[in-house]
Amino acid sequence: MVETQTVPESDAGRGDSKLNDFSLAVATANGTGSQTANLTLLRAFFKMGIPVHGKNIFPSNIQGLPTWYHIRVSRDGYVARSEPELLVAFNRATIREDVATLPDGAAVLANADLKYEFERDDLLSYRLPVKELLEGTEAKGKLKDYLANMTYVGALAQLLGVPLSVIEEALGFHFGRRQKLVASNMAIVEASFGYSEREFTKRDPYRVAPMSATEGLIMMTGNEAAALGSVFGGVSVAAWYPITPSTSLIDALRGYLAELRTEEDGSASFNVVQAEDELAAIGMVVGAGWAGARAMTATSGPGISLMAEFAGLGYFAEVPAVVWDIQRVGPSTGLPTRTSQGDVAFVYNLGHGDTRNVILFPSSIEECFEFGVKSFDFAERLQTPVFVLSDLDLGMNNWMGRPFEYPAEPMDRGKVLSAAEIDERGGFSRYLDNDGDGVPYRTLPGNSDPRSAYLARGTGHDEHAVYSERPEDWRHNGERLARKFDSARRLLPEPILDEPEGSTLAIVAFGSTRYAIEEARDRLAVAGLTSAFLRLRALPIGEKVREFVGRHDRIAVVEMNRDGQLCAILRGELPEFATRFESIAYLDGMPLTAEWVSARLDELAAGDRKGEQSG
Amino acid sequence: MVETQTVPESDAGRGDSKLNDFSLAVATANGTGSQTANLTLLRAFFKMGIPVHGKNIFPSNIQGLPTWYHIRVSRDGYVARSEPELLVAFNRATIREDVATLPDGAAVLANADLKYEFERDDLLSYRLPVKELLEGTEAKGKLKDYLANMTYVGALAQLLGVPLSVIEEALGFHFGRRQKLVASNMAIVEASFGYSEREFTKRDPYRVAPMSATEGLIMMTGNEAAALGSVFGGVSVAAWYPITPSTSLIDALRGYLAELRTEEDGSASFNVVQAEDELAAIGMVVGAGWAGARAMTATSGPGISLMAEFAGLGYFAEVPAVVWDIQRVGPSTGLPTRTSQGDVAFVYNLGHGDTRNVILFPSSIEECFEFGVKSFDFAERLQTPVFVLSDLDLGMNNWMGRPFEYPAEPMDRGKVLSAAEIDERGGFSRYLDNDGDGVPYRTLPGNSDPRSAYLARGTGHDEHAVYSERPEDWRHNGERLARKFDSARRLLPEPILDEPEGSTLAIVAFGSTRYAIEEARDRLAVAGLTSAFLRLRALPIGEKVREFVGRHDRIAVVEMNRDGQLCAILRGELPEFATRFESIAYLDGMPLTAEWVSARLDELAAGDRKGEQSG
Amino acid sequence: MDRAKAIKSNAVGLAKADYGGGPSTLCVGCGHNSIANQVIQVAFDLALKPHEVIKLSGIGCSSKSPAYFLGMSHGFNSLHGRMPSLGTGALMANRGLRAIGVSGDGDTGSIGLGQFKHLLRRNVRMTYVVENNGVYGLTKGQFSATADEGQELKYAGQNEFPAIDICLEAIAAGCGFVARSFAGDAKQVRELLKAALSHRGTAVVDIISPCVAFNNEDTSTKSYGYGREFERPLHEIGYVPIAEEIVLEGQEPGEVRVVELHDGSKLTLRKLEEEYDSSDRPAAIDRLLRAEEDGEFITGLLYYDPSRPDLAEASRMVQTPLSELSQERLRPPPAVLDRIMQRYG
């Protein structure tokens, strides 16, 4: 994302409050191709240099159900969800409700063919005769529906002040070399732009003007960033099973790998296999990790549930593996196309017995890339499955970000012994804690030293990987694994801290909720409430977290789930500070808004003050 | 188990410290049929009225590996594991180590044919010429190995003072009507009894004398008790997949059902299906529960991992189901034949998203029976999967107990509406919280009122079970489910409290560790350390637990796992008391001993005192 | 649907509309929609009592369809690939119910293959419909296990793996009712569904049901175009309800095989081009393999054998649904507990 400071002072006069600072929603039906229109608008704002972000609020279906696309333009660089003030009403099924929920003085660009009578007179509305505008084209059926969406692009461009040239650029970005498509789309855009120019008299305050705030930035989805990161992390095996919202990660991965890892002779230095289910997918990943490849899978809740047994095997046999969980709303099949942070507790000890897993929490496309790379280093260094918990909002939507930094460090392949090294050492014991960090040495199949061979297993074993039921062998091995987990605390990415002077409230959160939280903190600061913020980037927690908690006596743990999962984990791991944590947990499938977060934080602070007064 | 007070004052003079108070271990090889010999001894002591308990310490293999059987006779009714002082050494593979680990002055009854030379002269040893004793019989091969084990029964009986008539009774119990077998076994027993009488001069202190402490008691395994309870709980569908240590529960269930639920015409009013795996087993159980049968499965860790996705569906679609988890040592395949309490954390939120499950913790055969009955009432009342967490030690070993009480209450089938009731109410909404307890009403397939029909699903739904992606529908449903979970806190079995005056330390534990803990408390009490004990019987916790924790400022949470899973859960749920909990967690596959527990508690108390002194 | 038909009611006094469900949210033209409509028609024709029927499915576009028919019947839209176990349990609990299971090729052939095969081994009494389109519709067009080997799709790329043949798998697993049909052949679908509902155990009906969104190119064996051009029925099928007489309009009896179904109803199989004997297991498999080699799209009742008992029969269950047993029959009396306690004393 764009830290506020990176946004140059808007060249648009601050007086004009809605200039480059509003949210719009496009309401259409699923499967009519409105995505192209929406992404064109999004890209256009971006190319104008205006900080912008789009959220696709779509149904779990392929065609015909209501779908919304939210775009927020923010000269200050805020990208959290905020309630739309400008509505593009192109769906008969939802227009009544869409209009009803608009704030006072909102504006509506409606498809005139819906013949909808507005009950509210506080709204500014524009009616676009879509059929009429399409009469020119001889397009039919699906293509016609699709082009129909281009009409609102043209009209909006005119109403908001987006130059046609920028729309054309944006279409160019979308269609790449396919110039004919750009042309055919522009035709419609120009037609409706013209119509709007002629027929509409602008009365609403929503306008855009060029800025330079997005200069040098990129815009992509978290899943694309994760895929790209994985490629630069050296992934060579991926096994997966399709599931929303993780599918686009693998789609991107297949694309990048085909582009970047195909040899001259057309052979592939990678293999991506679509498994028969997630149980098989994780099995392939564990098998590949054991045999020495950097292997990954991507899934969501239901897939995570099916991976439990193999996760436990990976933990116990100590096999590197990377699992991306693009979280959606659960329990069960839940809401497949809505976002959540609901798998934290389950993934943290996924697997029966005393299984404990390493978790990474990316919060931006930069971190999706960064963790895409580093997850493999961690997995191989620690010889354990590493779970990267992203979510639908971060993964499937387009976000601004700084261009990704090429990995500074070479790959860390961990403690793998070659035949030569075994010879030097005069042997090898698979599960011996040579270094005191709980991390043993391993060898790969194919190692020509006979002493390198061992039989990996999920059953009790001694330090030489030989089957053992001896109580002391079990205990020692378990204690070593616990030591290893503590080593992880020192190895994993540290939290990001922001602790301004005089903070009266502290916040702990992770992942994509940061945007609503950061905006909320700015608002509260203006209102005189200064807060400290720790953005957790990994589990298990390390010293930095303990110290932060030690410094603050009221800590709000903000998360997008019902049960306050991270809050319970922190209380369990930091009992001495358990009473300092306040759970602010919420889940309804929609990303948090700054309004909501600041209100909750305000209540909490108020509660404090009351506490002080009464006590 | 036998509360101490129920043991009549031993009629054996207290002076004689080893009379009716010692532990013996029988070391043999797996698959040689030594179980019959061991159970005969166990039953013999029981029939003599002496409190007794036996633990089978066996390998994960079918034949040939070392196996041990521990028997503890205790005039005071203690049944926890304690280190053996009397050894029956019949296994060449382990005799050296078995002898080495004996305490000073221990006694050994060895198979003379092993020709083992004792290095220790502090031991009292007896050598039994097994081959010679078998010469009489014309038994061969397996049968001969098997009969060989009867020789130590005879010799031990003679050395300890068990009348032959009691051995015959015990054999009778074992072989039921098959008198010929009793006779052939008695022949060997008498031979070795005679040999012992003639050749051995008793020099060790270990003896038994009749008591009346087991009068009116029964002895059976926890798995048999669970199966019997399930039958009286009205189970009619069971689906399972074989896995140690849960298999014997289903074996017993099949036996009881065949006996008690077969109609005159030979038809069965039940169905027990061996599924293709645990994923299918739980699927069948959820399907049967939805359709109105009382359905159960039994499994262990690896099976639990495979049940995660269906557990989440059961929670979210709100389907009654009962799952017995006979815990063994994990992670992964772990130690299939060793005991643990390692699945608590994983089962508590088994399933991705915000899934939260109800757990019962039986600690005795009485509670295995009781929860076998009540688990179905809870599952149907709460319309959710109920997990009963037993363990290998409780489930597979023989325990004394009071005869089970016939259920006082009729079955609670929960909120199920008949066609007539729907008519009265003028309709039905599947997920509406009519009663404010979060528990909705349900209908069963076959209900003739068309308004009773609904489509159960794991996807988001409104109060009428209609698919919904509306944020508020999701939130309301989730809040109701949370309310339901709170209702469970009030419904589930309350903890058992023992809070003597002047307790300086409190203990929280669950399940089979109670025996070691109760014995440890008695020891500490003698040494002047009085402790309070809360035995948890269910999760989520209720008020009683909170109150208890509120009354004690130092609470040891004792559990048989590595990570202190219950301790972390309690800290998370009772943050205001988080610092009061001290985790005493241990796992090596062997049941805890009173020695170990009292040592840990003593350290803790000492720490306290130190704390006091220094502070 | 014309007015007259709508108000006409069947033997149990229900109109066809009473067998309808919620509005479909599937794509316009999706094969699954036409199958849902046939289920409605069949239920109406057979005058099924809605409360004696349950609808089961896994996850997928296909698995959504139970929401679009039989709105007055209970149903369970379960987990991806796991409907077989859920259905087995439901029918253990209540053997009196007639189960209509709807699955997809991904749901059955990929993630669910193991449960599918074991369902057939147990011969659980249910009609198991596979709406087979060769792709994962709901997740936007990846290849499923039934996709044509070597097929190219714009999004999914090329499929390097051989297709799993649902019918071959079913016959191999010992299923006694295995049929293949085509969503574009409404009449055959109906007659087969009626027969399936009368079968003793699991009846598998593998229906090629085109996905218009992702796999409807004429070159795909799962497309409407391909089906319309190449469907080759092995026989013309007619379902004859229990009461009714079979009327063979003027042709030699030899041309028509009459199959007796479990509940007394009958099926007439009128010979078309080739002689085909649905009761010969090796022959059925052989025919399937040949069709596969020659790229033939054969439809009809491929294999029929009513001899195996279903799960409820095999396990000798009481006729009363277990879900309806009273407490008296479920919980043995106190005396029994005492007797057992004696044993362990």
Add this chain to the structure above:
Amino acid sequence: MDRAKAIKSNAVGLAKADYGGGPSTLCVGCGHNSIANQVIQVAFDLALKPHEVIKLSGIGCSSKSPAYFLGMSHGFNSLHGRMPSLGTGALMANRGLRAIGVSGDGDTGSIGLGQFKHLLRRNVRMTYVVENNGVYGLTKGQFSATADEGQELKYAGQNEFPAIDICLEAIAAGCGFVARSFAGDAKQVRELLKAALSHRGTAVVDIISPCVAFNNEDTSTKSYGYGREFERPLHEIGYVPIAEEIVLEGQEPGEVRVVELHDGSKLTLRKLEEEYDSSDRPAAIDRLLRAEEDGEFITGLLYYDPSRPDLAEASRMVQTPLSELSQERLRPPPAVLDRIMQRYG
């Protein structure tokens, strides 16, 4: 084992003993033990380099056996029924390895059926041995999916369900090397294993391997008694290493079929009572079904078709094992990242 043999060493300078593993903890007389011994003999005869071999298994007595052979090779004793996916991953990571997978009838036919079938679809290059005893040995004798229909066992009761035929399932799934053998027929087991190790893709060898503890009554088709009495080899099998010449001692060539294996070695199939053509898929299935009906215990190479590429070939993987790729080949250079960043600007 006699001294002389023990010290004799093979082409890679290893003695037979070097291919041994830890001491078996299986029951004395268990079929699995004799199979483990044949694996040792075969590895020695073929002069396999231990570090080029991996051993894979699921969970079960059978799955324990990799601990008892090839102690100088890496191996993974994985999860119950999940060895196929684990093996697929291992071979994706390193296509140069030769994989010997050992599973049981429960491991493959019950919990693992789905993964087994999909392994075959992908034609992952490995030798997949099923040590088939019709029961779950390690959990003490419950029926597995391959148990005889109607069989009675003292502990497990009666089995009401039809047996899954591993070989039929394999052929149906498109496997190109499907063999059945008997643990009591050491020579045939050896020759088949040698051929399997030379096959292009997945080679399934379903070996009846009696469980002496729970299923060895002569009436059981999985017992030694039954095998010894009823085994009916379809042909006499001889494996001919790459270098060697085929010598057909005086008999008409017609009597011997010579099969060319993927790595250039050959297999001679000498005709016994019947004409049998291992290359005819429908015929193979038909023969299996007849054998099933007549209760015949046929053994040998039931079906062979080397035409399908294995997973590595189908996905056009580089020859270098992915596990050996250097960082340079795994991580694209900075310029590439810059180029891609441009696109998203």
